[in-house]
Amino acid sequence: MAMNPIQFQPGLSMPEFFERYGTEAQCAAALEQTRWPNGFRCPRCESTTYSRVNRRHHTLFQCRACRHQTSLIAGTLMQGTKLPLATWFLAIHLISQAKTGLSSLALKRDLGVSYPTAWLIHHKVMEAMVEREARYVLDGQVQIDDAYLGGERSGGKAGRGSENKVPFVAAVSLNEA
Numbered sequence: 001m002a003m004n005p006i007q008f009q010p011g012l013s014m015p016e017f018f019e020r021y022g023t024e025a026q027c028a029a030a031l032e033q034t035r036w037p038n039g040f041r042c043p044r045c046e047s048t049t050y051s052r053v054n055r056r057h058h059t060l061f062q063c064r065a066c067r068h069q070t071s072l073i074a075g076t077l078m079q080g081t082k083l084p085l086a087t088w089f090l091a092i093h094l095i096s097q098a099k100t101g102l103s104s105l106a107l108k109r110d111l112g113v114s115y116p117t118a119w120l121i122h123h124k125v126m127e128a129m130v131e132r133e134a135r136y137v138l139d140g141q142v143q144i145d146d147a148y149l150g151g152e153r154s155g156g157k158a159g160r161g162s163e164n165k166v167p168f169v170a171a172v173s174l175n176e177a
Contacts, residue, residue: 017093027085028059031072044068057082077124087111091121096129140175 012020021027032040040050040061047065054060062069073079078088094110095102108118150165 011097012093017090021086021089021093024084024086027089028072030089031076031085035072035076042066042068043070058085077128083113083117083121087113088121091118092125095122095125138171138173140173142171142173144169144171146170 021030039048041048042050042063042065045063045066045068047063049064050061051064052059053062053069058071058073060069060071071079073081073085078085081088091107091111094107102122104115104119104122107122108115111118111121113121146167146169148165148167
């Protein structure tokens, strides 16, 4: 049987993850690069000149033109948090890499935070994933197929209607985009 390319997609291993995002400074730099790929731009006046104001938890960016202050995490799912960015990045990595899902209790243990905090992080990340996925709509020529996933048990019914198998539907857009 041929190897399933979806199942064996290259991912980010834990050592690679900690090499890229292991410190608060690395996480802040990555978030800043993602948020402002062409450099800081004031959300109020669009000016590119700014000063950094170091705060207790997260750095603020203050526009030199209009003096508006904005945080690196303002408008993100991390807005208002006192947790380190490294904790959020690790949570996002763990949730997104878990093949069968990750419970809030397991996330609590992995992050070393309280259960209510883990629950909130888990739900915020999952909601962001749902919102992002909702933006992708299949259009044009779409092919759909159904299948049943599961192994055989002796004495069980085979094929459609088997209590051993889980039905699922797959759809793919054939447009080249």
